[in-house]
Amino acid sequence: MKLNTVHPKEGYTWIRQGIWLFKQNPIGFLMLVFMYIFAAQLAVLIPVIGMFAVLLVTPTLSVGFMTACRLAIQKERIRPSVYLSALRSTPLVRKRILQLGLIYAALILVLSFILSLLVDFELLIPLMTGDKTMTPEMVRQIYLILFFGGLLYVPVAMLMWFSPVLVAWEDMPVPQALFSSVIACWTNRGAFFLYLAIWGAVLIAIPLTIGLILDSLDIGQAASFIVAPISMAGLTVMHCSFFATWKACFAEKESAVLIA
Template identity: 25%
Template sequence: MKLNLVPARTGVSWVRTGLKTFFRQPLAFISLFFFFMAVVSIASLIPFLGTVLALMLLPSMTLGLMAAAAEAAGPEKPMAGAVFKAAIHAVRSDVRPMMGLGALYAILFLLVMAISAIADGGEFARIYLMGEPLTREVAEKTEFQVAVWIAMGLYLPLSLAFWHAPALVHWHRVPPAKSLFFSFVACFKNFGALSLFGLAWFGVFIGVGIVLSIVASLMVAVGGGDGGTTAASGAVMLGGALVMAAMFFTSTWFTFRDSFNPN
């Protein structure tokens, strides 16, 4: 395995290729994303350990969607069933190492939340992890805002460490702990491309968000603002956001594929 250094403009290519791959089997990718999200949501409902279990499952979800993208990116357009099968097979074949990676993610993420709690007594952590309501009074507190910035600052290196980690464990048989190091180094070396990747996706999200907002507003206006049309417009916004998330995860495979040479 060898690290590839790619030019910054590659980040835009990753977004473009990810979108192209998504639209080869859009229903398969949307179904997969909703399936994994449902599993994570159900796990989060388990008393006491739900939040930890949900966090542990996130690397497996990432791997599944990357494996699906790898299948769909082949020379020939695959069947939807083949895309779904590739995702499930990747997760099932590496259950133990992925659970180890998931445990590391849960521990480090909760550590980030614990450190942020020093600033505001844990208000931000409780809202983020336990779903407590966020009031305007709380959001305007200086301590709460400091906690948010601390969490964001600490989560950036954590996200870089786990960015390629699931794929390294699966495709290159790298042990979970070592995969974090290799992932962080790869992201740091190709930070320019990843930055453009993030900026390009930000632009896509903003553009689609504007379109969805216009559609939702038109639905409310045509429906006279009754409860049914308001709920439907909200469903359009939420559904659109989830579909965009599925597109984003599809494109992450290409950031890994171009960053590492198996030889």
């Protein structure tokens, strides 16, 4: 395995490859994303412990989805049990992947604390409980959350982007995997910038704009029927494109080929 340097325009190619990969087994990939969202929504109903559990298993689920991408390329069936692939590995890999989960949970906790100092979350409580309609100030706070949250999450994303797969597939120790992930993201920052900018528009800017337009037309109730399917499909394709970033940034021994 070696680190590759790619051209910035590859960020767009990764998305095209993600779309191609999604087409190989759309039902299987949608099932995996739906399972994750459903389980996460149930987990957060349990105060503190539920959210911690979701963060703890995130690296494990990441390896599972990447394994599903391998299976789709090989025309094999995707089963829900693929999410447990990392835990079914050696005891050392299980230990390391859970250590990554603890690190990720700690980083998100620190990020949330810093974000709470920058944004007025109390202003958004009536909106989340349905007691109040959206005001311009609420919209401003939402954009602030997205901006500062995204900015603060960048270093976390760089640490966690490749590290679960490096631990599970390349048998790397946790510190080396975290370091290698950061170096890979930084080395190919041009491609990642384009890649994330496109996904930011697809998953954040476009749904928010559609929602605001429908609200201004007094048909805001229809937003969920339009935005939800777009967001679900976009989120699934984005997860598929993670495999494309892996294939581009690290030379693998496997012969699986992605078609752009």
